[in-house]
Amino acid sequence: MYVNMFFMTEAPICTPDCCPEMFAAPLDDQAAGDLAEIFKALADPTRLRLISLIASSPNAEACACDLAAPVGRSQPTVSHHLSQLVAAGLLEREQRGKWAWFRLDDDRVAAIADALTPAGSNA
Amino acid sequence: MYVNMFFMTEAPICTPDCCPEMFAAPLDDQAAGDLAEIFKALADPTRLRLISLIASSPNAEACACDLAAPVGRSQPTVSHHLSQLVAAGLLEREQRGKWAWFRLDDDRVAAIADALTPAGSNA
DNA sequence: AAGTCATATTGATGTCTGTCGATATGGTAG
DNA sequence: CTACCATATCGACAGACATCAATATGACTT
Numbered sequence: 001m002y003v004n005m006f007f008m009t010e011a012p013i014c015t016p017d018c019c020p021e022m023f024a025a026p027l028d029d030q031a032a033g034d035l036a037e038i039f040k041a042l043a044d045p046t047r048l049r050l051i052s053l054i055a056s057s058p059n060a061e062a063c064a065c066d067l068a069a070p071v072g073r074s075q076p077t078v079s080h081h082l083s084q085l086v087a088a089g090l091l092e093r094e095q096r097g098k099w100a101w102f103r104l105d106d107d108r109v110a111a112i113a114d115a116l117t118p119a120g121s122n123a
Numbered sequence: 124m125y126v127n128m129f130f131m132t133e134a135p136i137c138t139p140d141c142c143p144e145m146f147a148a149p150l151d152d153q154a155a156g157d158l159a160e161i162f163k164a165l166a167d168p169t170r171l172r173l174i175s176l177i178a179s180s181p182n183a184e185a186c187a188c189d190l191a192a193p194v195g196r197s198q199p200t201v202s203h204h205l206s207q208l209v210a211a212g213l214l215e216r217e218q219r220g221k222w223a224w225f226r227l228d229d230d231r232v233a234a235i236a237d238a239l240t241p242a243g244s245n246a
Numbered sequence: 247a248a249g250t251c252a253t254a255t256t257g258a259t260g261t262c263t264g265t266c267g268a269t270a271t272g273g274t275a276g
Numbered sequence: 277c278t279a280c281c282a283t284a285t286c287g288a289c290a291g292a293c294a295t296c297a298a299t300a301t302g303a304c305t306t
Contacts, residue, residue, distance in 0.1 A: 026175035026193070032168035039166035044294080045155035048162075052149035065252065070149070077295055079254055098252050098303045167264075188282065200265055202284055221273045221282050 041088030046071050047081050061103040164211030169194050170204045184226040
Protein backbone atom coordinates (compact mmCIF):
# COMPACT_ATOMS: atom_id res chain seq x y z
CA MET A 1 0.00 0.00 0.00
CA TYR A 2 2.26 2.77 -1.21
CA VAL A 3 0.44 6.00 -1.48
CA ASN A 4 3.60 7.89 -0.98
CA MET A 5 3.57 8.78 -4.60
CA PHE A 6 1.01 11.39 -3.65
CA PHE A 7 3.59 13.35 -1.87
CA MET A 8 6.66 13.12 -3.97
CA THR A 9 5.79 15.43 -6.76
CA GLU A 10 8.77 17.52 -5.88
CA ALA A 11 10.71 15.10 -3.78
CA PRO A 12 14.32 15.36 -4.87
CA ILE A 13 15.34 12.47 -2.68
CA CYS A 14 13.88 9.37 -4.28
CA THR A 15 14.56 8.11 -7.75
CA PRO A 16 13.29 5.09 -9.63
CA ASP A 17 16.60 3.48 -8.70
CA CYS A 18 16.29 3.69 -4.96
CA CYS A 19 12.50 3.56 -4.57
CA PRO A 20 11.10 1.73 -7.56
CA GLU A 21 7.72 1.12 -5.92
CA MET A 22 7.10 4.84 -5.71
CA PHE A 23 7.35 5.13 -9.43
CA ALA A 24 5.22 2.10 -10.10
CA ALA A 25 1.99 2.22 -12.01
CA PRO A 26 -0.85 4.05 -10.32
CA LEU A 27 -3.13 2.33 -7.85
CA ASP A 28 -5.03 -0.57 -9.32
CA ASP A 29 -8.70 -1.10 -8.68
CA GLN A 30 -8.13 -3.31 -5.68
CA ALA A 31 -5.61 -1.07 -3.96
CA ALA A 32 -7.72 2.02 -4.57
CA GLY A 33 -10.74 0.29 -3.10
CA ASP A 34 -8.88 -0.84 -0.01
CA LEU A 35 -7.44 2.59 0.60
CA ALA A 36 -10.79 4.25 0.06
CA GLU A 37 -12.28 2.06 2.78
CA ILE A 38 -9.85 3.50 5.28
CA PHE A 39 -10.51 7.07 4.26
CA LYS A 40 -14.25 6.41 4.36
CA ALA A 41 -13.95 5.42 7.97
CA LEU A 42 -12.26 8.74 8.66
CA ALA A 43 -14.64 10.78 6.52
CA ASP A 44 -17.27 11.51 9.13
CA PRO A 45 -17.08 14.28 11.76
CA THR A 46 -18.66 12.16 14.47
CA ARG A 47 -16.18 9.34 13.92
CA LEU A 48 -13.28 11.78 13.93
CA ARG A 49 -14.49 13.18 17.22
CA LEU A 50 -14.81 9.69 18.67
CA ILE A 51 -11.28 8.88 17.62
CA SER A 52 -9.91 12.07 19.06
CA LEU A 53 -11.89 11.60 22.27
CA ILE A 54 -10.44 8.15 22.71
CA ALA A 55 -6.94 9.25 21.81
CA SER A 56 -7.05 12.10 24.28
CA SER A 57 -8.51 10.04 27.13
CA PRO A 58 -6.39 8.77 30.01
CA ASN A 59 -4.45 5.73 28.83
CA ALA A 60 -5.68 6.50 25.34
CA GLU A 61 -8.69 4.33 25.86
CA ALA A 62 -12.34 5.02 26.56
CA CYS A 63 -15.57 3.33 27.54
CA ALA A 64 -18.41 3.57 25.08
CA CYS A 65 -20.57 4.79 27.92
CA ASP A 66 -18.55 8.02 28.05
CA LEU A 67 -18.65 8.81 24.37
CA ALA A 68 -22.26 9.45 23.43
CA ALA A 69 -22.68 12.66 25.41
CA PRO A 70 -19.56 14.48 24.17
CA VAL A 71 -20.37 13.90 20.51
CA GLY A 72 -24.07 14.68 20.96
CA ARG A 73 -25.36 11.55 19.29
CA SER A 74 -27.66 8.78 20.46
CA GLN A 75 -26.31 5.59 21.95
CA PRO A 76 -27.18 3.46 18.88
CA THR A 77 -25.51 5.95 16.58
CA VAL A 78 -22.32 5.95 18.61
CA SER A 79 -22.35 2.18 18.80
CA HIS A 80 -22.70 2.03 15.05
CA HIS A 81 -19.79 4.40 14.47
CA LEU A 82 -17.57 2.52 16.86
CA SER A 83 -18.36 -0.71 15.04
CA GLN A 84 -17.38 0.88 11.77
CA LEU A 85 -14.10 2.06 13.17
CA VAL A 86 -13.39 -1.41 14.50
CA ALA A 87 -14.32 -2.92 11.13
CA ALA A 88 -11.94 -0.51 9.42
CA GLY A 89 -9.20 -1.68 11.75
CA LEU A 90 -8.73 1.69 13.38
CA LEU A 91 -10.04 0.78 16.82
CA GLU A 92 -9.77 -2.28 18.99
CA ARG A 93 -12.68 -3.33 21.16
CA GLU A 94 -12.36 -4.97 24.55
CA GLN A 95 -15.20 -6.14 26.75
CA ARG A 96 -14.78 -5.37 30.44
CA GLY A 97 -17.74 -6.60 32.37
CA LYS A 98 -20.71 -4.98 30.77
CA TRP A 99 -18.69 -2.14 29.39
CA ALA A 100 -17.06 -1.91 26.00
CA TRP A 101 -13.68 -0.20 25.90
CA PHE A 102 -12.02 1.08 22.80
CA ARG A 103 -8.47 2.03 21.97
CA LEU A 104 -6.64 2.89 18.80
CA ASP A 105 -5.14 0.00 16.91
CA ASP A 106 -1.64 1.39 17.05
CA ASP A 107 -0.17 -0.96 14.49
CA ARG A 108 -2.86 -0.27 11.96
CA VAL A 109 -2.84 3.45 12.54
CA ALA A 110 0.92 3.55 12.32
CA ALA A 111 0.74 1.73 9.01
CA ILE A 112 -1.70 4.25 7.65
CA ALA A 113 0.33 7.15 8.91
CA ASP A 114 3.37 5.58 7.37
CA ALA A 115 1.69 5.21 4.01
CA LEU A 116 0.78 8.86 4.15
CA THR A 117 4.14 10.10 5.28
CA PRO A 118 5.98 12.32 2.83
CA ALA A 119 8.65 10.42 1.01
CA GLY A 120 11.50 12.28 2.63
CA SER A 121 10.78 11.48 6.23
CA ASN A 122 11.17 7.72 6.19
CA ALA A 123 13.81 7.31 3.52
CA MET B 124 -5.34 21.33 12.64
CA TYR B 125 -3.57 18.97 14.94
CA VAL B 126 -4.70 15.47 14.46
CA ASN B 127 -1.45 14.14 15.68
CA MET B 128 -3.09 13.10 18.84
CA PHE B 129 -4.42 10.16 16.87
CA PHE B 130 -1.00 8.74 16.69
CA MET B 131 0.55 9.44 20.00
CA THR B 132 -1.14 6.86 22.13
CA GLU B 133 2.23 5.43 22.96
CA ALA B 134 4.48 8.24 21.92
CA PRO B 135 7.11 8.61 24.61
CA ILE B 136 8.62 11.67 22.99
CA CYS B 137 6.10 14.45 23.45
CA THR B 138 4.77 15.74 26.72
CA PRO B 139 2.24 18.42 27.54
CA ASP B 140 5.24 20.64 28.19
CA CYS B 141 6.79 20.48 24.78
CA CYS B 142 3.70 19.91 22.65
CA PRO B 143 0.72 21.34 24.47
CA GLU B 144 -1.52 21.33 21.42
CA MET B 145 -1.26 17.58 21.19
CA PHE B 146 -2.79 17.19 24.58
CA ALA B 147 -5.51 19.69 23.96
CA ALA B 148 -9.18 18.85 24.10
CA PRO B 149 -10.48 16.63 21.34
CA LEU B 150 -11.53 18.04 18.00
CA ASP B 151 -14.40 20.46 18.20
CA ASP B 152 -17.29 20.33 15.81
CA GLN B 153 -15.74 22.76 13.39
CA ALA B 154 -12.35 21.10 13.24
CA ALA B 155 -13.89 17.64 12.87
CA GLY B 156 -16.05 18.87 10.03
CA ASP B 157 -13.14 20.45 8.21
CA LEU B 158 -11.00 17.38 8.55
CA ALA B 159 -13.82 15.12 7.45
CA GLU B 160 -14.13 17.12 4.26
CA ILE B 161 -10.59 16.27 3.35
CA PHE B 162 -11.01 12.60 4.08
CA LYS B 163 -14.26 12.57 2.12
CA ALA B 164 -12.38 13.77 -0.91
CA LEU B 165 -10.01 10.86 -0.51
CA ALA B 166 -12.70 8.31 0.26
CA ASP B 167 -13.52 7.25 -3.26
CA PRO B 168 -11.59 4.71 -5.33
CA THR B 169 -11.97 6.65 -8.55
CA ARG B 170 -10.64 9.83 -6.99
CA LEU B 171 -7.72 7.96 -5.46
CA ARG B 172 -6.87 6.52 -8.85
CA LEU B 173 -7.07 9.96 -10.42
CA ILE B 174 -4.72 11.35 -7.83
CA SER B 175 -2.28 8.53 -8.26
CA LEU B 176 -2.47 8.80 -12.04
CA ILE B 177 -1.64 12.47 -11.88
CA ALA B 178 1.10 11.96 -9.32
CA SER B 179 2.73 9.25 -11.42
CA SER B 180 2.51 11.18 -14.68
CA PRO B 181 5.53 12.95 -16.20
CA ASN B 182 6.05 16.22 -14.34
CA ALA B 183 3.42 15.06 -11.88
CA GLU B 184 0.70 16.70 -13.92
CA ALA B 185 -1.92 15.41 -16.28
CA CYS B 186 -4.49 16.56 -18.80
CA ALA B 187 -8.10 15.69 -18.04
CA CYS B 188 -8.32 14.25 -21.51
CA ASP B 189 -5.97 11.45 -20.51
CA LEU B 190 -7.71 10.47 -17.30
CA ALA B 191 -11.14 9.15 -18.23
CA ALA B 192 -9.95 6.02 -20.03
CA PRO B 193 -7.57 4.72 -17.35
CA VAL B 194 -10.16 4.94 -14.59
CA GLY B 195 -12.94 3.55 -16.76
CA ARG B 196 -15.43 6.32 -16.07
CA SER B 197 -17.31 8.70 -18.33
CA GLN B 198 -16.02 12.17 -19.10
CA PRO B 199 -18.66 13.92 -16.94
CA THR B 200 -17.89 11.65 -14.03
CA VAL B 201 -14.19 12.32 -14.23
CA SER B 202 -14.79 16.04 -14.56
CA HIS B 203 -16.96 15.91 -11.47
CA HIS B 204 -14.33 14.07 -9.45
CA LEU B 205 -11.61 16.44 -10.52
CA SER B 206 -13.76 19.37 -9.45
CA GLN B 207 -14.25 17.80 -6.06
CA LEU B 208 -10.53 17.30 -5.63
CA VAL B 209 -9.90 20.91 -6.58
CA ALA B 210 -12.62 22.06 -4.18
CA ALA B 211 -11.00 20.03 -1.42
CA GLY B 212 -7.74 21.79 -2.16
CA LEU B 213 -5.93 18.65 -3.19
CA LEU B 214 -5.51 19.49 -6.87
CA GLU B 215 -4.76 22.65 -8.77
CA ARG B 216 -6.35 23.29 -12.12
CA GLU B 217 -4.71 25.13 -14.98
CA GLN B 218 -6.26 25.90 -18.33
CA ARG B 219 -3.96 25.39 -21.31
CA GLY B 220 -5.75 26.17 -24.51
CA LYS B 221 -8.80 24.02 -24.48
CA TRP B 222 -7.24 21.49 -22.17
CA ALA B 223 -7.46 21.36 -18.41
CA TRP B 224 -4.33 20.27 -16.59
CA PHE B 225 -4.20 19.13 -13.03
CA ARG B 226 -1.42 18.80 -10.52
CA LEU B 227 -1.26 18.11 -6.82
CA ASP B 228 -1.42 21.11 -4.55
CA ASP B 229 1.87 20.38 -2.89
CA ASP B 230 1.45 22.79 -0.03
CA ARG B 231 -1.97 21.53 0.86
CA VAL B 232 -1.02 17.91 0.53
CA ALA B 233 2.10 18.44 2.57
CA ALA B 234 0.00 20.05 5.28
CA ILE B 235 -2.31 17.08 5.36
CA ALA B 236 0.54 14.64 5.39
CA ASP B 237 2.09 16.62 8.17
CA ALA B 238 -1.07 16.53 10.23
CA LEU B 239 -1.14 12.79 9.81
CA THR B 240 2.49 12.20 10.56
CA PRO B 241 3.20 10.25 13.74
CA ALA B 242 4.29 12.52 16.53
CA GLY B 243 7.81 11.14 16.67
CA SER B 244 8.85 11.88 13.14
CA ASN B 245 8.59 15.64 13.12
CA ALA B 246 9.58 16.42 16.66
C1' DA C 247 -34.09 -16.88 38.21
C1' DA C 248 -35.15 -12.24 37.83
C1' DG C 249 -33.80 -7.54 37.51
C1' DT C 250 -30.83 -4.02 35.85
C1' DC C 251 -27.78 -1.75 33.06
C1' DA C 252 -24.61 -1.20 28.89
C1' DT C 253 -24.34 -2.25 24.31
C1' DA C 254 -25.84 -4.07 19.79
C1' DT C 255 -29.28 -4.79 16.27
C1' DT C 256 -33.48 -3.69 13.64
C1' DG C 257 -36.35 -0.95 10.86
C1' DA C 258 -37.39 3.33 9.00
C1' DT C 259 -36.32 7.82 7.02
C1' DG C 260 -34.18 11.72 4.90
C1' DT C 261 -29.97 13.03 2.83
C1' DC C 262 -25.79 12.59 0.31
C1' DT C 263 -23.15 10.70 -3.55
C1' DG C 264 -21.38 8.29 -7.78
C1' DT C 265 -22.79 7.59 -12.15
C1' DC C 266 -24.38 8.49 -16.80
C1' DG C 267 -26.70 10.64 -21.06
C1' DA C 268 -27.78 14.93 -22.82
C1' DT C 269 -26.64 19.49 -23.22
C1' DA C 270 -24.27 23.88 -22.37
C1' DT C 271 -19.87 26.49 -22.15
C1' DG C 272 -15.68 28.15 -23.71
C1' DG C 273 -11.46 28.12 -26.20
C1' DT C 274 -9.06 27.36 -31.06
C1' DA C 275 -8.74 27.12 -35.64
C1' DG C 276 -10.21 27.83 -40.19
C1' DC D 277 -18.31 33.90 -37.54
C1' DT D 278 -18.64 29.14 -37.71
C1' DA D 279 -17.22 24.62 -36.82
C1' DC D 280 -15.01 21.76 -33.76
C1' DC D 281 -13.33 19.81 -29.72
C1' DA D 282 -12.45 19.52 -24.59
C1' DT D 283 -14.58 20.32 -20.52
C1' DA D 284 -18.35 21.60 -17.39
C1' DT D 285 -23.12 21.54 -15.96
C1' DC D 286 -27.85 19.58 -15.71
C1' DG D 287 -31.29 16.17 -14.64
C1' DA D 288 -32.16 11.78 -13.18
C1' DC D 289 -31.54 7.60 -10.68
C1' DA D 290 -29.81 3.91 -7.82
C1' DG D 291 -27.19 2.84 -3.95
C1' DA D 292 -24.90 4.20 0.32
C1' DC D 293 -25.09 6.41 4.74
C1' DA D 294 -26.08 8.95 9.24
C1' DT D 295 -29.45 9.09 12.35
C1' DC D 296 -32.97 7.79 15.72
C1' DA D 297 -36.69 5.14 18.42
C1' DA D 298 -37.71 0.68 19.62
C1' DT D 299 -36.16 -3.64 20.76
C1' DA D 300 -32.95 -7.46 21.44
C1' DT D 301 -28.70 -9.25 23.52
C1' DG D 302 -25.63 -10.11 26.95
C1' DA D 303 -23.33 -9.43 31.47
C1' DC D 304 -23.33 -8.73 36.14
C1' DT D 305 -25.89 -8.59 40.76
C1' DT D 306 -28.88 -10.06 44.17
